[in-house]
Amino acid sequence: MPSSDSEDFESADEGQSPDKKERKHRLSSSNYSENSLENNLEHKKTPNSANTLEKPEENTNEPTDGWDDFDIDENESIEPEPRLEVKSKTNKETVKKESTKSEDTGWDKFDDWDQDVNTSSTKIENDPPVPSKQPEPDIKEVTDRLAAASTKSSGWGWGWGVDSLLSTATAGITTLTTQVSQGLTTVLETGIGAPDPEELARRNLRDTEATPSKSDDVVTSDSGKEETDVPRSTSETAFPFGSLLSGVTKFVETTGTKVISGGLDTLETIGKKTMEVLQDGDPGLAKKRAMLGLDPGDKPVLSQVLREAKAKAEEEDRIREEKREAKEVHYENLFDDFEGLVHLEALEMLSRQVTMRLDERIQAAAPEKRQDIKETLQQVAELCEMPEEDDDDEETPAKDMSKADAFHERLQTATQDLGLKLQFQPLIKQYNDILTWLDTSDADLTQKAVYKRSVSGLAQATALSVELYHKTAEMLLVKTRRSTADEADALTQMTVALTKHIGDLATLFTEKLNSIPTDNKEQNNTYITNIFLEAGNSSTYIQNAFQLALPILQIGAV
């Protein structure tokens, strides 16, 4: 696809497993990852987030950051051992960055929320973060406890905190999972008081040990991102919890190779908890929504909306019906359906091919001969000029002959010098069908029906005529003995006969229209005008086809 600039798509192509399912997952993960990057971008202004934040495009060139790469790393880490080492380092970095980032922004947003409850979300994003004293004790408490927890389990000191904990966790071993789970437990318990984190962690751990299957990796890591997105976007507004969560979810991703379908449930629960916490004292997130400008000022009434939707749907139906009707009597569509267009196209291809051969012949000829050839070509072209709208002295056909038979005879007479066996039957049959229809149609025939039949009849007659030229051209090209003058004359006569046929058809239909009693004279006139318009259209097609056949006549002469 031309517009596919997503690096994911490329990487999916290069990837080891072209499995569609996986690709799909990757794609969806890329969606999320872009989102989270955008979130990061929003925080870019916060001075604390010193990490380089990439725009999604830059991300393409930057191997160490962003979720996309992250995802790829994971997949690559399915590969043999040595590589895994390198990749997990990369992962570590990613995690570190991400969590510091989100931690910072988490605080900032907390401040902002406190102070700017009533300002719009854009304002918040643009506001330089005002360092506030108020939340600090809390934060300190939380982080201290977290540090304590980390120290307890792994012996790391303060200063690394969640970051280092998590980044080491990417080494991806069960013991580390335990550490993190403990860290998480502590944090959740002490810092926020969200219920049941132990259970979550336990489940997480259990699943980690249970199914280190590769195929699950992708699922889990993707869903990890999915979940990450939720707490992140919501935590923006308020809570440090968000940053921790994103760290945790990121952990789940980084250890993706070992992690597991069960992580999905865990994350979902975490996401739900986050929402609960966010909604605490703010049911339905009304305040936060208002602050973010998500709710339009005046809510439309539901019934009103439904009424409008219904009206709109009805209007669409009506338009659709009209268009369908229009298409039914659309000359070009019908012409295409009767294969007129494709025959014309084929004839054009032949014509172009032969014209090239003619040019080649002229080029190849000796210079003194060239003029001769050109003159010959010119003469053939002149032979094919349509006679003036001449003598109306119709060679009145024998009285006992039907119109269709007369037409057939005219065609045969016209083309007898062509030396080809042409099939006029389809044209004659169609003519007969129309004549029968016009004669036998019942009394309550509407104008519209006649009009429809006329457009379709004209389109079909034209398509059959074009086919006739096409077949003639093909047969002339494989004919062994050519007599260009005769052929040119025959084709000219055939063109006259065919255009006259079109005119006859138009007249027959308009006569029929006029024979129907109507009180809508205006509509009738519109129909009649259109019929003659389409008849003119038909004649143009036929004469174009004739002109396309000209080089085929010419090449027989040189």
Next chain:
Amino acid sequence: MTSGPYNYSYIFKYIIIGDMGVGKSCLLHQFTDKKFMADCPHTIGVEFGTRIIEVAGQKIKLQIWDTAGQERFRAVTRSYYRGAAGALMVYDITRRSTYNHLSSWLTDTRNLTNPSTVIFLIGNKSDLDGQRDVTYEEAKQFADENGLMFVEASAKTGQNVEEAFLETAKKIYQSIQDGRLDLNAAESGVQHKPASPGRPLAAQPPARDNCAC
């Protein structure tokens, strides 16, 4: 002949080629009308058939050019290869000569179409296994060596006919999805039809690979 609704998203041009009498027109009839024409007259120049199929939820109109197999029309039919998205190259499993001519047909196809044209080799008349003159294995090998898709089919019983046409369409569609086939190129053999108003969804090229986020 009025084939009704115009709600397809793409038009693919196919061309059917191969020696005289291998059953090109019969394959086409089997595909478009699900009928076997026992007495198929010699094709003059080229004849056409259409059918709307569905690939990956997209309606696609196949515009099939069924060429004359007679040697005398060879120069004429060569004019028609251009812009074919799919080429069905047919031989008769009961007549080795038709198989032996394949390399010549293949050369024409390669020279006169674009590189993305999908070429599908069909060994027709698989119902006449008793008179078989070309083994499946050697034809399969020929197809593999030349990167062609291949089935043995029977225009008479209909066996594998549908498959050949549909698989070709799938391959072409895949080429579009992968960006190997440029719809804007005049010679791609694929036209993208703007959707009829009633079916906005049918017209949308699938957004799957279009991730512009």
